[in-house]
Amino acid sequence: MRKSYYAAHVYMIVGVVSGLFYREFTKANDFTGDTQLALMHTHLLALGMLGFLIVLALDKQFQLSGTRLFTSFFWFYNAGIAVTVVMMGVHGCLTVLGDHVPEAVPLVAGLGHILLTVGLILLFVLLGKRLNESLAKPPTEEPEPARTSL
Structure with a gap:
């Protein structure tokens, strides 16, 4: 789970810095048109930070990390974001x-x-496996709460 947290944190920092770079670089070059630099900020924050925060929550619920599929997802997804x-x-x-x-x-x-x-396909395959495992388990009975007398 820590890998997802650290990845989200790094993407938050790089996303904010890329927004600053876009603003200052275009201002320094007196550029007013459309550029891909404007999209880097949102891609890093949405695909990187928010994506890994969602994965972190899913990992907490379904114990995704520590598997080969999760490791493959993690590296393919990060490589995809980096190259893009x-x-x-x-x-x-x-x-x-x-x-x-x-x-x-x-x-x-x-x-x-x-x-x-x-990376996303690997994540969904892993999620599907975890959901099937949780559906196959018989429901555990909750013990009745202790009764208190007044």
């Missing part, structure tokens, strides 16, 4: 600077999205 966001940064900086964006940039960003998708 780095390519957004490269694309955005080149746009602000007025340089040509090579065709490889969106292709590599697509690879990042594929890694994200693989």
